[in-house]
Amino acid sequence: MPLAVALLFAPTLLPAIAWLVVRHPTDIVGLSPRVDDIGGPWFVLGLSVVWLVGPLALFGRSRLAVWALAPFALLAVPEAFYLLKFGQPSGPHVYGVLAETHADEVLAWLGPWWGWVLLTIMVSIAATVWACRQWWIADWHWQHRSRLWCIGGLAAMLLMVIALVLAEGQIADARDLEELPSDPLTEDREGLAARLEDSYPWGLPLRLARFGHHLRRVEARAQAVGRLDVGVRWISPAQQDTPAVHVLVIGETARPDRWGLFGGARDTTPRLIARSGIIAFSDAVSAAAATRESVPLLLTASEAYDAPSLMVAFRQAGFRTHWLSTQGAAGTHETPIAVLAHEADEHFYANPVDYKGRGALDGALLPRLKEILSRPEPRKLIVLHTLGSHLHYAHRYPPEFEHFVPALASSDRPDIWHDRHTPALINAYDNSVRYTDWFLDAVIAELQGTGLSATLMFVADHGEALFDGQCRRAGHGFAAEVNYRVPMFFWLSDAWQAANPQRTRALRANRDQPVSGRSAYATMTRQAGFNVTKPGAFPDLGSVPYTPPVRWTLHHGNFDRDLRGRSCSGPSPKLAQVGASAH
Structure with missing residues (x-):
């Protein structure tokens, strides 16, 4: 059973450990002063630990907790690789690119390591399936009163994080507005949701929700302009047939x-x-x-x-x-442009990262x-x-x-x-x-x-x-x-x-x-x-x-x-x- 526990717990920590390796800043524009670990790598690692303990404490049974832990253990390996290669978490920007591309281009992004990455993912899948089976068979119950202590401690920790993040936002609001005017590089990066979005696995639902919003915007725009007639009138009939x-x-x-x-x-x-x-x-x-x-x-x-x-x-x-x-195919800043890009007969995104990272x-x-x-x-x-x-x-x-x-x-x-x-x-x-x-x-x-x-x-x-x-x-x-x-x-x-x-x-x-x-x-x-x-x-x-x-x-x-x-x-x-x- 200890090995089965480790096989579900350890992979989920990989993205947070990758953040510690690359030390990627949450906000590239370098706002200062800032409480460095709010939203930083150690913050992300702490949230990952909370996630691992949380399902066990809340459900009290391994058969129930495994459903919450297994999917994120499976996704942790590609997330960690993306972090190490591109220096930032995945998000709508990469989901949009994946939706627009094909296997050959994905392999090109992976570079010469694609074989090792695919092998690691396959091993991870096999290990996760085996660990889930062991958790299911054991059907471990957490009945000791320490479970209640853990739930209380986790709740207090989350409340403290919320309070610190809100306090950080108040500090930013109190700064000299002439010195720190509104900037599109920093908008939508304040508040608890933005901090959680960069963490793993807490941020995955938030990132997928953003991508879902992107897809809805694309569809709404397509419906709005689908029946438009712009009234094309050729200035010279000859130009209509000239290759150009x-x-x-x-x-x-x-x-x-x-x-x-x-x-x-x-x-x-x-x-x-x-x-x-x-x-x-x-x-x-x-x-x-x-x-x-x-x-x-x-x-x-x-x-x-x-x-x-x-x-x-x-x-x-x-x-x-x-x-x-x-530029990115989807995301807070990219979606208003991507909805127009999808009106082209063909669209191609060469970059697996958004503007915050070094990509193509x-x-x-x-x-x-x-x-x-x-x-x-x-x-x-x-x-x-x-x-x-x-x-x-x-x-x-x-x-x-x-x-x-x-x-x-x-x-x-x-x-x-x-x-x-x-x-x-x-x-x-x-x-x-x-x-x-x-x-x-x-x-x-x-x-x-x-x-x-x-x-x-x-x-x-x-x-x-x-x-x-x-x-x-x-x-x-x-x-x-x-x-x-x-x-x-x-x-x-x-x-x-x-x-x-x-x-x-x-x-x-x-x-x-x-x-x-x-x-x-x-x-x-x-x-x-x-x-x-x-x-x-x-x-x-x-x-x-x-x-x-x-x-x-x-x-x-x-x-x-x-x-x-x-x-x-x-x-x-x-x-x-x-x-x-x-x-």
């Missing part, structure tokens, strides 16, 4: 003043600068400073939940639509892009949703792109609240921009190689503060001009320019106009040669004449009236200290 490919690249956390292409002092975009056919827009802004809000506004004609997306419009125009992403780089999308371009489909829309320069910046590029030094290492914990390591933080950020430059140049090379009439539009979802001016923090999600200014450019193939000379001239003429990323819907449909009944309130960037719109933002009104010069304005001594030195 149009690509929208959604950048992540990009600010134009760190790009050489937009006048940045550093050599961060050497490949794009050398590329012909690029039209860079110098005064572009986003509609929101958080990905989950800005990307849906990029992809739809209005803010209405049932508004048609870019994928719906292109599908009705006869294009085969594709969504390729290195944006370059992982290139093989799938190349394969799609090789298909005989005459007309294609391809959306590439990248991770770009999202914190942790060192996670966004391979070692050979560490051009600006010293830079934060991948093993370092970035701190956006204290500026003591600002030069290293900014160097890592600029290195991520150099990798984005390489990636975008590679995408353009693939498009150019097809010889087709092709266009590419790049626009970032939002910017990023880097201790600018009087701002005492980095990151995004708050009211600062740098969080809304974004890089935007077009690449136009020679074949497309030859067929659309007037529109090419119009795009060049408008490149210094004040524009918004919300024009992506109207611009992309017009690039492809068709109009829709309701193109949206933001104008096509190739229109003649172009009338600059009021650049409304989701939470802070008119950008030019209410955000320009706000919060992080003025010269930044810290930014000035970061020179242009490199390898």
Whole structure:
């Protein structure tokens, strides 16, 4: 019987032990001050022990407790492997990817250890089945009064945890709000549910509930737009039959003043600068400073939940639509975007982790892009949703792109609240921009190689503060001009320019106009040669004449009236200290 007990107890502790090994921080943005173990690895280990003792104390019989313990003992091995490999617990992000992928891609994530992992899982299943049989046969009863003591002790422990977590939340609420404004990186991470969600096995039901919510959102959106008719009208009948490919690249956390292409002092975009056919827009802004809000506004004609997306419009125009992403497939921040991604004919998620971990780089999308371009489909829309320069910046590029030094290492914990390591933080950020430059140049090379009439539009979802001016923090999600200014450019193939000379001239003429990323819907449909009944309130960037719109933002009104010069304005001594030195 002791061996049977150990075979059910020990595996369930593996994920918590894995947390102790990787020391993964609960919150990557490094909120401080914080009671370190609330939500940390030791907290998770303690909750795992509580789980193991709890069913025995509550049920008092091994035959009943085994039903609660066995499923989590079986799932503990893959959970522990995921923690050790990717440094974070599983969750809706990985469940969504698994739902979108196939066996070959899963084996690729496991890497060279896939055989050992599968063997370990098989051994674990066999051991758990044997242990459950022994527990069932023994039918052990816990009748001693120590059972009541244990129940009382566990209840007191849980009440203490609740009180500590609530107290932590009150401490956070009492901090200076000007110093710690709302940030999408930290939202939904406070409170008991968020702390339990990172633990094992307590968090599994919560994670599955989030994934269930994601699936319901996808289904609801599909029903809402399933019968929509966007009213496609081709500008020229000849364009309807011309083979073409149009690509929208959604950048992540990009600010134009760190790009050489937009006048940045550093050599961060050497490949794009050398590329012909690029039209860079110098005064572009986003509609929101958080990905989950800005990307849906990029992809739809209005803010209405049932508004048609870019994928719906292109599908009705006869294009085969594709969504390729290195961002998460599901989760608190990902679901609003994933519901739109599912409207594409095909969707592919290359990343087995969400933005908090180091997983696949944006370059992982290139093989799938190349394969799609090789298909005989005459007309294609391809959306590439990248991770770009999202914190942790060192996670966004391979070692050979560490051009600006010293830079934060991948093993370092970035701190956006204290500026003591600002030069290293900014160097890592600029290195991520150099990798984005390489990636975008590679995408353009693939498009150019097809010889087709092709266009590419790049626009970032939002910017990023880097201790600018009087701002005492980095990151995004708050009211600062740098969080809304974004890089935007077009690449136009020679074949497309030859067929659309007037529109090419119009795009060049408008490149210094004040524009918004919300024009992506109207611009992309017009690039492809068709109009829709309701193109949206933001104008096509190739229109003649172009009338600059009021650049409304989701939470802070008119950008030019209410955000320009706000919060992080003025010269930044810290930014000035970061020179242009490199390898």
